[in-house]
Amino acid sequence: MPSAARALCLSLLTLLATAPQAAAAWGPPLLEGHGGWSLAPAGGGRPSFYAEGTPGTVLRDTVSVTNPGGKPVTVRLRGTGVRVTFAGTRLRVPARTRADVPFTLAVPAQAAPGDRPAAITARDDHGRTATVPVRLRVTGPALSALTVEHVAVHADRITYDLVNRGTTVLVPTLAVRADGVFGRVLDRAPRTLPVRLAPGRRLTFDEPWHGRPALDAVDVRLTVTAEGGARDSAEVSARFVPWGAVALGAGLVSLAGAGLVVRHRGRRGRRGPEPGPTTASEGARTELTGAVR
Structure with a gap:
């Protein structure tokens, strides 16, 4: 075989051997073992979603589910890290078809300025998943209070x-x-x-x-x-306030007061009978007796 033909054959073999790696590097990642359906930002050429806005902003984009296989595939879509609302969360993609799903992404009203991690995930009926990162940057003045x-x-x-x-x-x-x-x-x-x-x-x-x-x-x-x-x-x-000590003190004061009353009453009980007033007849008899003597 001429040297030129031999070089051409080697070049073709090298290209065929590296084609899968090149496709994986530049195209959306294919999930192996279940028909090869994939999840990627719509439009191609983007490895992830990028969104930027102030707190409370609602952003819009589209995600694509591609099914190159010979059988339909059904997936469920969901967002993590931020609130994502899809046009439809359950999606049936026919064979050899790409389905585009619009969605909105809400920047939290109280979000701090800076980057927030998020993602969009698709899961098929067999439990296999594919995920696309979402790079969300929250803008606005930084206020510390x-x-x-x-x-x-x-x-x-x-x-x-x-x-x-x-x-x-x-x-x-x-x-x-x-x-x-x-x-x-x-x-x-x-x-x-x-x-x-x-x-x-x-x-x-x-x-x-x-x-x-x-x-x-x-x-x-x-x-x-x-x-x-x-x-x-x-x-x-x-x-x-030590209410226990206050209650005890109040109780002791009450007992001491009761003792004084008892002692006072006891003294009054030991006194003799008070002399009663002299009647008029008794006075008359006294005066009469003195007169006779």
Whole structure:
């Protein structure tokens, strides 16, 4: 075989051997073992969906299900990570057919600016799936704000709510202080709370307070800060009274008062009879007797 023909044959063999890899790299991935149906953004040439908008925006696009096989295939569509609404969630694709399904993607109203992971997934009746990533970028100004609310003092703890009023995810830091009649009774340095507070989210927290005063009037102040300049504080007053001791003291006072009454009555009982008034006849007899003598 001439050298030119031999080189041409080798080139054809190489092209045939690399064709599947090239198709996989440039075209939508085919799912092996069930007819080769595939899921991809409509229009071709896109490995994933890309969407960008401000919080509350509704975006539109189209997803394609391609069935190159000889039998129909039925799939169910769903979105993960964000709210996706399809023109139809159950889709029957005939053999050697491509079906295009429009959908809308809603950017969460309280979403923080930045990238959010999401995906569109198709699942056939045999439980096999295909997934296309969705790259969602939320635009808008970054605002860091939070509030501390509903502060309350209980027997051995302080409860409160934290609310993210901004557009960024916050990691709050808490400081606690309490001042009583005779000075400060609680002073906890700022510490980072083990939570990531998403925009618009409200969480209730429980701060333990062991060894609180038994008898005092205190003002408790909570101060919360976060990155980006977020800061808020709230204060509540509490009165600590040992009601058990007060009840015992009141009982002892009542018993002491009852004892005084009993003793007083006892003294009156030991007295002799009070002399009664002298009658007119008795006085007359006394005077008469004195006259005879």
